[in-house]
Amino acid sequence: MNYTFSNTSNRIVRSEIRELLKWSRKPGIISFGGGLPDPSLFPIRDITDITAEVLSERGFLALQYGPTSGEPEMLDALAGYMKEFGDEASLEQMCVTSSSQQGLSLLSLLFIEPGEPVIMELPSYLGAIQAFRRCGADMRGVPLDDDGMDIEHLKKVLDELDKEGKKPRFIYVIPDFQNPSGITMSLERRKELVKIAQKREIPIVEDSPYRELSFTGDVQPSIWTVAAGKGVIMLKTFSKVLFPGMRMGWLVADPFLIDKIVMLKQSVDLCTPSFTQLILASFIKQGKMKETIHNAIECYRPKREAMLNSLEEHMPRQISWSKPTGGMFLWVTLPEGMDSKETFMTAIEHKVAYVVGKPFHCDNSGSSTLRLNYSFASVEQIKEGVKQLAAALKKHL
Ligand SMILES: Cc1ncc(COP(=O)(O)O)c(C=O)c1O
Incomplete structure (x- = not known):
């Protein structure tokens, strides 16, 4: 069958992030990828x-x-x-x-x-x-x-x-x-x-x-x-x-x-x-919403602390990041010319995954940025993951 698709469907492109996220689901990888809540919070x-x-x-x-x-x-x-x-x-x-x-x-x-x-x-x-x-x-x-x-x-x-x-x-x-x-x-x-x-x-x-x-x-x-x-x-x-x-x-x-x-x-x-x-x-x-939100905040606050402290401890000084006071994400900026897509596979070799920043830019810029999520991984995983990420990024500096 020769299908003729609508202009609307032809405008849809495969998400680069989805392809990269496949790596983050491999066993042993610490993922700072998706935007998933911590499932231990679900009031089952x-x-x-x-x-x-x-x-x-x-x-x-x-x-x-x-x-x-x-x-x-x-x-x-x-x-x-x-x-x-x-x-x-x-x-x-x-x-x-x-x-x-x-x-x-x-x-x-x-x-x-x-x-x-x-x-x-x-x-x-x-x-x-x-x-x-x-x-x-x-x-x-x-x-x-x-x-x-x-x-x-x-x-x-x-x-x-x-x-x-x-x-x-x-x-x-x-x-x-x-x-x-x-x-x-x-x-x-x-x-x-x-x-x-x-x-x-x-x-x-x-x-x-x-x-x-x-x-x-x-x-x-x-x-x-x-x-x-x-x-x-x-x-x-x-x-x-x-x-x-x-x-x-x-x-x-x-x-x-x-x-x-x-x-x-x-x-x-x-x-x-x-x-x-x-x-x-x-x-x-x-x-019950009050309690649920309170629990989420209490769960994510130490994770954010762990991520910020580990970044401070391990990241080379040419790399900077945002310091959110809420939510689930932190934004990392690499030195100009360094591409977070190119560093991604090195990070995977170090058993850590992130999301590349470029697809979040409607004008195709942002290749030297990346997003880290801190809601899903445990505090221990965050400490180890950031240490490994820093080691991986250093190889590209
Ligand atoms: C800013 C923003 N808007 C909308 C959504 C979509 O969320 P949902 O469709 O699950 O409500 C997300 C999910 O990550 C988001 O970050």
């Missing part, structure tokens, strides 16, 4: 009990189709959950999604046309780059510094687009403990970003999976809250604070946009499983 006992309860008491609802925007019980629980972190949203401003990747996919379908620009951070989340690329977006990158997106550079990019007669469909940011860099956007920058975006009537997409995982207790107000909801679409997920296996997330936006997103979602999956929604709604309503 609670979920088992709640699942039995949901099935016996509301099985008729749990196993049925549900509303596309989400089970009312779930939306209510989500509004309460957001409130605990300082964010207000009405039920009409929310739509449950099958995790944030679906949210990114729906927003791409809603806003992007081939050749139309979107603005994003340099580096940014690979799954977002893939979703935007699939729709043919013209991705324009804005570099990060220690305070998040460089606003002066953003202005330059906007001026360039003005000259080309183009307006970005949205500005995509991950303001808290960013994936991949670990950087958090300062409050000042959040305000500046909102001001610029509102003045130019450009929507901001705020992707916020890591905000709850703060090791210092300091949490910036969300961009959603800074903007009082005006022109901001926020993506939330339980993948990082709880577990990714249930694929549960939600999207917060103006009701007018939610209505359009719900229509799109109908064509994608009709609804997110009612079963998982009711289980998680019960989990939240029983007050």
Whole structure:
């Protein structure tokens, strides 16, 4: 059979990272690769009990189709959950999604046309780059510094687009403990970003999976809250604070946009499983999220300490790294001219794996960067892994 594929499918390229991650799954390799939560945190006992309860008491609802925007019980629980972190949203401003990747996919379908620009951070989340690329977006990158997106550079990019007669469909940011860099956007920058975006009537997409995982207790107000909801679409997920296996997330936006997103979602999956929604709604309503997030923070804080201390101890001085105060990732910059793809196989020989930085850059830059994850490996593995990584990188200096 000679298949003729759509332009959309032809825009999808095989992820270089996926190929490299295969190495990290080989026995004996310490992996700083993926973005996996520590499975020892999964509240299996609670979920088992709640699942039995949901099935016996509301099985008729749990196993049925549900509303596309989400089970009312779930939306209510989500509004309460957001409130605990300082964010207000009405039920009409929310739509449950099958995790944030679906949210990114729906927003791409809603806003992007081939050749139309979107603005994003340099580096940014690979799954977002893939979703935007699939729709043919013209991705324009804005570099990060220690305070998040460089606003002066953003202005330059906007001026360039003005000259080309183009307006970005949205500005995509991950303001808290960013994936991949670990950087958090300062409050000042959040305000500046909102001001610029509102003045130019450009929507901001705020992707916020890591905000709850703060090791210092300091949490910036969300961009959603800074903007009082005006022109901001926020993506939330339980993948990082709880577990990714249930694929549960939600999207917060103006009701007018939610209505359009719900229509799109109908064509994608009709609804997110009612079963998982009711289980998680019960989990939240029983007050178990607080404990789960507390446990995650207590688990990841010493891992981050171990990684930072080991980097300090072993890395040659030409190599620098970010110092995240939350989340799961740390960003390493090698000396210019050194390619993290070339050093990867040496690292594998030293039985340690990381993720190369280039695919996180929508403009193909970043070949001398790499991402380290510290949520999955144990403290002991982190110490040994960083020592081995330093030895491997030294061979290339
Ligand atoms: C910034 C960001 N957004 C979205 C996602 C997707 O998460 P999920 O689809 O599991 O909710 C991830 C996962 O790593 C992420 O880091």
